Amino acid sequence: MSDPVSAIIPQSKSRHLRSCLLCSLIQTSNDFRSIGCPNCEEILQLKDNPDRILSCTTASFDGVIAVIDPETSWVARWQRTAKYARGMYAVRVKGRVPEDVEAELESRGIKYRPRDQSDQD
Amino acid sequence: MSDVEESGYEEPPPRRKAYEDDEEDDEEEEDAEEEQPGKKKRRQKKDPMARFLDIEAEVSDEEEEEEDEEDFVNDPFIETAETGAEDDGRHHARLDKRRELEEDEKSPEQIAREFSERYNTRVPSRFTGDMNEIPQRLLMPSVHDASLWQIRVKPGREREIVFSLMRKSLDLEYTAKPLSIISAFQRDSLPGMIYVEARSSQQVQHACNGLVGVYPSRGIHLVPIDEMASLLMIKKQDLAVTPGSWVRIRRGKYQGDLAQVVDITENGDEVGLRYVPRIDLNPRDDMDLGGSKKRKKTTTTNASARPPQRLFNYEEVVKVFGRNTVSKRGQVFVFLGDSYKDGFMEKDFKLNSIVLEDVNPTLDEITMFSDGGGGLEDGMVDLSIIAEASRKAALSVLQPGDHIEVFEGEQAGVHGIVEEIAGDVLTITAVGVDLEGQKIDLPARSVRKRFKPGDHVKVMAGKNADETGLVVSVSENVVTFLSDMSMQEVSVFSKDLREAAEVGNGTNIVGDYELHDLVQLDLQTVGVIFKTERDSFRVLDQNGQTRLVHPHQISMRPRLEPCHRHRFRRDRIKDTFGIVKDTNGGVARVELNTGNKVISIEKAKIHRKLPNGKSEPVEGPGATWGRNNNFNNMGPPSSMPNRTPNPYASGGRTPGWGGGGGRTPGWGGGGRTPNPYAGGSGQTPAWNASSRTPNPHAFGGGQTPAWNASSKTPNPYAAGGQTPAWNTSSRTPNPYAPTPALGGGEAGWATPGRSWGGDSTWNAPTPASAPTPASAPTPGVGVTPASTWVPTQPSLGGFAAPTPGMIPSTPYDMDQDTNDAYDIPLDWLLDASLSTYQSTLRVRIQGTRLDNYLEGKYESLEVHVLAASPAASNFDQTALVKMDSTSEERTVLMKYLVPVTPSMQDEAAVVLTGPRKGEKVKIRQRPDASSLLELVVVESEKEYGGAFWECQKDWMCAVW
Structure with missing residues (x-):
């Protein structure tokens, strides 16, 4: 409750933690459903859309980052989450966003970077 | 909510439906309107420390965004003005203050850049991908x-x-x-x-x-x-799941079962698996379908009681469960909610409920998929995946000396023998027409062990481990051999094989039972195990019938009185000759001359064969051989006479033991008294033990023999520059020889020297040892050593020594040139007694030029031993060494590694052989470089008693 730009910090023991395939934020599937992804909601539209949550988030991720001060954090910068809400992020997320999202990103001229560390440059 | 994932797993087909069904929550009423203002308010309280880019970005309203969206991208500055106006005063002021502060320190260009950066990304909910364009390295x-x-x-x-x-x-x-x-x-x-x-x-x-x-x-x-x-x-080992790859099921009825990936959901969360179903065709509550079936299902998840793997068979299932339990949809049968295709069950699994690592599918399991399916096209069974697994393991299973073949790369098809392994690069000597003898470097992963029909092999790993047999066919990396034990054909991966001469199991133990156990099969039947196979026995029962029995079919092992078996065993081999190979406590391992077989037998039950045709117990009363406790070092007793051209051997008997006959307490006693070094520890008890323990020789009054003291203390004889240590006395014209005799009480010191000489542990056949007289007077015998002279003379096998003083002098003169060079065994580095020093040994590479090993370029280099561990017996031993001069590390065949003989005073060295083998010493005399056989005075390190003694130079290896 303390900070507005924080995503919901889920219980670490929750068995339903999922990571957003686009921004790597970790929330429970419930939270994704009730508030969507604080960073990517505009493009992913996860809110109240369980199907979408299933295809745009995943339970297979490795490494958890507590991003407390995204703007100063090198970790967040490295992970490209420096402009995102504070919260829990995954280091590595397995999978790619659905093709329609990829297409949408492309149409906006945004380079899609999968978070599975498949492309390092 | 909590069962969402579960149901996704348990109820299979709705791959993605689970979420739809379950996530009916009440929070849905919460609408956007309510949330937006809330968000806005909270955002304005934002942490002052945070950069304000996002604050601004998120502050702006939806309505505003709609109209201005286009403009933002094109003209950030306009937008700035607008949003700025909408901020409340407090926030604004703070921002201004901060901006001022920051801008003071910044160049105009920087400010400009920041502005554009800032406002390009400011659309509140619009996803912009942020810095996705920036390469990671920046x-x-x-x-x-x-x-x-x-x-x-x-x-x-x-x-x-x-x-x-x-x-x-x-x-x-x-x-x-x-x-x-x-x-x-x-x-x-x-x-x-x-x-x-x-x-x-x-x-x-x-x-x-x-x-x-x-x-x-x-x-x-x-x-x-x-x-x-x-x-x-860090990338976790990439667990790429691709259609066709093998996985194992982690939980439930199919726990541990192999499954093949059919497809993967878009986000990679779930995979469709195909596996062999386990349908219970004998359900206990017959024909009870529906609800009760479900209940039953939960009880049968117990993996131990699960039905066997069996492909789905429509007729069978219909017969048991009724026609309406199975429906057919195209190619797929649906039975109790599960779908079956081509006999396999197909079901979706969550990634975390399957095992992707270390799947190691066995050939049997894969065969089940390729044979059974029928409909399964060949391409689906991808042996390459197993091949991949075997390749990874290849490195760890290759050893120098292995025959290999190259199966990929430009050298594909080349055969050769592994010469050495450095990291994952192999050097092989090619075998074949045009490449014959060439050395080739290869990546380890592109070779595999090569076997040809007719090879005798042993399985090193897997469920067929320890099977041996004759190779009948080889196809790619699958070798089929005829098992020696079961006479069945067994197919295994070549990586798990090794050429081996031995036949049968390494052990004769299956389960709790052992070869020759008398076992009870049922109340009426008992039998003897006469053959063990991998997981079964052949038992001969009391009716004379043989049967194949598995361990669980044996109800018990009737208890035999231990003596039965011993008598049996002893009787069987009584009067058999053999060579003692090893001893352990009271048990000796004897290689029988007949049958080429090694048996374990109590020492008490074996006698030493003496050259005169008689025999004597190796231990206990009647044993004469003082050194009999470490005969493992001595080789066969029968060879003894050859060793000691004994000037005193009147009557062909070496006085050392021939004359003793149990009467010379001096050394014969060693076998009789509690000796801590008995049992073949490689230590020589005669002097060493006695110097530390209750003196075995002291039964005649508990006196410590004089010689014994001398080995412990600064040596009274060292004054002359010579040590009267045991081997000194035996080899050098001993000016002190008379001394003991004269000194009476000290006479004893010669004894050990003598018994040493008689000992065959080392190769010095010093006839000097013959000064048996010295040995005879072993202090133990009498009350005072001096007095023992006389009484013990007779025990010298007829050798009459009128005056002790002169006896030693004669033989000593003779043995000067009888020293033998230490013949270094090829695997000397692996000697257990050197293990603690292995890494410190100074070792030189020698002999490579002759064999053109590694082109001889390492010849004469001194190296540090980094690692050396025994390879299988039929392979060349290698050691990983570091060149002292170049610090290069590589493996070298151990046979080219020789110890560096110490050459300087005060140099540290380790004794490689002889009774004091394994001791660390310091050279206390300047060695004269000319002769390797030179004796130098050394001082044992503290933990070995700190004694001064003489050691032949080539018996030692210098340490770094």
């Missing part, structure tokens, strides 16, 4: 970034602790003592530690205070800046 940490600190935490709680740090930071944010850490993270592949991003370790310390499971006391370590990025780049 994001590397700089010195201006905060540092990463590594902290130990309780393994398994890493994630929890990272969450706690997040929550704690948020909770304390507006308190008097906020945390100042910037981020914290954990990697699954780095258990037991977390990393915290902070400016100082104090901040980390402060943040960790009070958290359970964090151990800042174990140190908060700074991560070097160049290692920071790699922490975030």
Whole structure:
């Protein structure tokens, strides 16, 4: 409750933690459903859309980052989450966003970077 | 909610439907309108420390966004003005202040750049991909970034602790003592530690205070800046699931079963698997379908009671469960909610309920998929996956000397023999027409062991481990051989095979039973196991019938009186000759001359064969051979006479033992008294033991023999520059020889020398040892050593020594040139007694030029031994060494490694052979380089008693 730009910090023991395939934020599937992804909601539209949550988030991720001060954090910068809400992020997320999202990103001229560390440059 | 994932797993087909069904929650009423203002308000309270880019970005309203969206991209400055106007005063003021402060220090260009950057990304909910264009390498940490600190935490709680740090930071944010850490993270592949991003370790310390499971006391370590990025780049072993790959099912009825991936959901969360079903065709509550079926199902999840794997057969299932339980949809049968295709069950699994690593499918399992399916096209069974697994393992199973063939790359098809292994590069000597003898470097992964029909092989790993047999066919990397034991054909991967001469199991034990056990098969039947196979026995029962029996079919092992078996065993081999190979406690391992067989037998039951045709017990009363406790070092007793051209051997008897006959207590006694070194420890009890333990010779009055003392203390004889140590006396014209005689009480010291000479442990056949007279007077015998002279004379096998004083002198003269060079065994490096010094030994490469091994370029180099461990007996031993001069590391065949003989005074060395083998010594006399056989005075290290003695130079290896 303390900070507005924080995503919901889920219980670490929750068995339903999922990571957003686009921004790597970790929330429970419930939270994704009730508030969507604080960073990517505009493009992913996860809110109240369980199907979408299933295809745009995943339970297979490795490494958890507590991003407390995204703007100063090198970790967040490295992970490209420096402009995102504070919260829990995954280091590595397995999978790619659905093709329609990829297409949408492309149409906006945004380079899609999968978070599975498949492309390092 | 909590069963969402479960149901996704349990109820198979709706791959993605689970979420739809379950996530009917009441929170849906919460609409956007309510949330937006709330958000806005909260955002305005934002942490002053945060940059304001996002604040502004998120402050703007939906309505505004709609109209201005286009403009934002094109003209950020207009937008600035607008949003700025909408901010409330407090926030605005703060921003201004801050901007002022910052801008003071910035160049106009920088400011301009920041502006454009800032406002390009400011559309509130529009996803912009941020810095996605920036290449990762430009994001590397700089010195201006905060540092990463590594902290130990309780393994398994890493994630929890990272969450706690997040929550704690948020909770304390507006308190008097906020945390100042910037981020914290954990990697699954780095258990037991977390990393915290902070400016100082104090901040980390402060943040960790009070958290359970964090151990800042174990140190908060700074991560070097160049290692920071790699922490975030660690890739877990990439568990790529691709259609066709093999996995195992983690839980439930099919736990451990092999399954093949059919397809994968778009996001990779779930995979469709195909596997052999386990349908219970004998359900207990017959024909009870529907609800009760379900109940039954839950009870049968017990893996031990599960039905066998069997392909789905429509007719069978219909017969048992009824026609309407199975429906057919195209190619697919649906039975009790599961779908079956081509006999296989197909079902979707969550990734975390399957095992992707170390699947190691066995050939049998894969065959089940390829044979059974029928409909399964060949391409689906991808042997390459198993091949891949075997290749990974290839490195660990290759040894120098292995025959290999290259199956990929430009050298494909080449055969050769592994010469050496360096990392994952092999050097092989090619065998074949045009390449014959050439040395080729190859990646280890592209070779496989090569076998040809007719080879005799042994399985080293897998469920067929220890099987041996004759290769009948080889196809790619699958070798089929005819088992020696079961006479069945067995197919295994070549990586699991080794050429071996031995036949049968390494052990004769299956389960709790052993070869020759008398076992009870049922109440009426008992039998004797006469043959063991891999997991069964052949038993001959009392009715004369043989049967194949598995361990579980044996009800018990009738208890035999132990003596039965012993008598049996002893009777069987009575009057058989053999060579003692090893001893352990009271048991000796004897290689029988007949039958080429090694048996274990109590020492009490074996007699030593003497050259005169008689025999005597090796141990206990009647044993004469003082050294009989370590005969494992001595080789066959029968060879003894050859060794000692004994001038005193009147009547062909070496006085040493021939004359003793149990009457010379001096050394014969060694076998009789409790000797800590008995049992073949490789130590010589005669003097060494006695110098430390209740003296075995002291039964005649408990006196310590004089010689014994001398080995312990600064040597009274050393004054003359010579040590009267045992071997000195035996080899050098001994000026002191008379001394003991005259000195009476000290006469004894000669004894050990003598019994040493008679000993065959080392190759010095010193006839000097013959000064049996000296040995005879072993102090133990009499009350005083001096007095023992007379009584013991008769025991010298007829050799009459009128005056002790002169006896030694004669033989000593003779043995000067009888010293033998130490013949270094090829595997001397592996000697157990050297193991503690192995890494310190100074070793030289020698003999490579002659064989053109490695082109001889390492010849004469001195090396450090980095590692040497025994290879299988039929392979050449190798050692990993580091060249002293170049620091190059490589493996070298051990036979080319020879010890460096110490050459300087005060140099440290290790004794390689002889009774004091394994002792660390210091050279106390300047060696004269001319002769390797030279004796030099050495001083044993403290832990070996600190004694001064003489040692033949080539018996020692210098240490670094």
